[in-house]
Amino acid sequence: MKNNSKYLALVTKKFNEYFLVDLKNKKNFGKSERFLCKVRKSINFKDQFIYVGDEVEIDNIDLSSKRALITSLKKRKNLLIRPSVANISNIYLIFSVKEPELNLSQVNRFLISAESMGVEVSLVLTKCDLISDQKRSFLIDKFGKWGYQIITLNLEKPHYLKNLLDELKQKKCSIFMGPSGVGKTTLLNKILPGLDNNTAPVSNKIKRGKNTTRNVELFSISNQSYIVDTPGFNMQPLELDIRLLPKLYPEIYKQVIDKGITCKFRDCLHLNDEGCNLNRSFERYSFYKEMIESSKSHYYQNQED
Ligand SMILES: Nc1nc2c(ncn2[C@@H]2O[C@H](COP(=O)(O)OP(=O)(O)OP(=O)(O)O)[C@@H](O)[C@H]2O)c(=O)[nH]1
Ligand SMILES: [Mg+2]
Ligand SMILES: [Zn+2]
Incomplete structure (x- = not known):
């Protein structure tokens, strides 16, 4: 028929x-x-x-x-390039606190890339059963200072999941992104118990994930809510327009928006003392400076084109 x-x-x-x-x-x-x-x-x-x-x-x-x-x-409303997914409303960046080890520079690169998409970004830390409560509090505090209220998960405490699940049901289309082996698919399987997608332990030898998920796939969790599981990857250094960078760090843009900080020059990159009023004593400032340096060559190249 x-x-x-x-x-x-x-x-x-x-x-x-x-x-x-x-x-x-x-x-x-x-x-x-x-x-x-x-x-x-x-x-x-x-x-x-x-x-x-x-x-x-x-x-x-x-x-x-x-x-x-x-x-x-x-x-379409938007298109994420890597991995290619359209019409995303929320990005959930997922990292494990151990196995594989948390790499702050990697988290920073994922955050900046996600922020450049112009959608809401959330940070999730998995495998908190592998660290002490003290270390967990330390991480909550650290990422709080980065501007993110993180969600911590632990396979042994499934009730941790409830708040996240309630949150995801309020969002239209959330994507799980992060390195291989951090537990993205494990989390999705918990959210959709009938699903049972493949997961795999991290390799003993190289202490990294085995790229168990191969395809981007979208799953319905309620009538109007979807989650996209993606294959894990490591974010390479980004090439972004340097004028955009101050808008991608909450530590910077919140000073501008909430405290009304203004610098002498309108496009201040907050690198030199002259006329800069930004409080630069935040942890990620060194990552920020590095990113400006590495994006500069790209920027000037484009200006000459
Ligand atoms: N100890 C512990 N292990 C976990 C937790 N969550 C996931 N794992 C384990 O981590 C391993 C990797 O999980 P996956 O869900 O396959 O990871 P993934 O992020 O989907 O990996 P890719 O598909 O390769 O990108 C599995 O052996 C899980 O059992 C957790 O909260 N605690
Ligand atoms: Mg997976
Ligand atoms: Zn400045």
Whole structure:
């Protein structure tokens, strides 16, 4: 039986030229709400790719084989480049306190990259069963000073999860990002107990994750809330427009917004004493300076183009 009406759907997984999509309005076909699609051949998206998180229109729905064709792509709100995911509302950066070891410079790079997306960013620390309560408090305090109210998790204390779950249900589409082996998929499996996606212990030899998750995939946790699990990776040094950087550090932009700090020069990068009124005695200032230095060459190159 074929149905030739158009329906709005959400891309949940992508492999080669195929897309798995979920109908946005689940009441349309009772239980049949997931379809395997290709893009209609006659459609030219002007070299636009379709990503997980995209809203598309499908037709030519075949209920028996659960196949359909994608006929158009809706305008997207944003697109994360690595990994490629569209229409994200929240980024959850996930790190373990041990196994693999917490690397502050790595956390900083992920934070800056996430902040540059212009969506809400949250920081989650997993495996808190492997450290003392004292160390945990120390980390909560440290990241508080970085401007983040962190969420700490511990497999042995599942009740820690409740607040996070309530929070995620308020968000439209949250993405879990972070290095391999930190427990992103473990967390998702706890949130969706029937799911049972593959997880794996970190390697004894290299003390790193084994890249267990291979694909970006979007999961529904309630009617209007989704979570995207992603393969772990290490964030390489970023090349950003240096004028943007002060806007990506809460320690800096909060001084400007909350305390009304202004410097003599409008585009002050807060590097020199002359006319700079920013309080620079915050922990991440050295990371900030390093980032400006490494982005400078990129910036001046672009100016010459
Ligand atoms: N001790 C402890 N181990 C945990 C915790 N959470 C996850 N793990 C373990 O960490 C290992 C890696 O977990 P995964 O969920 O596969 O990690 P991942 O972030 O999805 O890794 P990739 O898919 O490779 O990116 C597994 O052996 C988990 O059992 C925790 O709270 N405490
Ligand atoms: Mg995983
Ligand atoms: Zn300044």
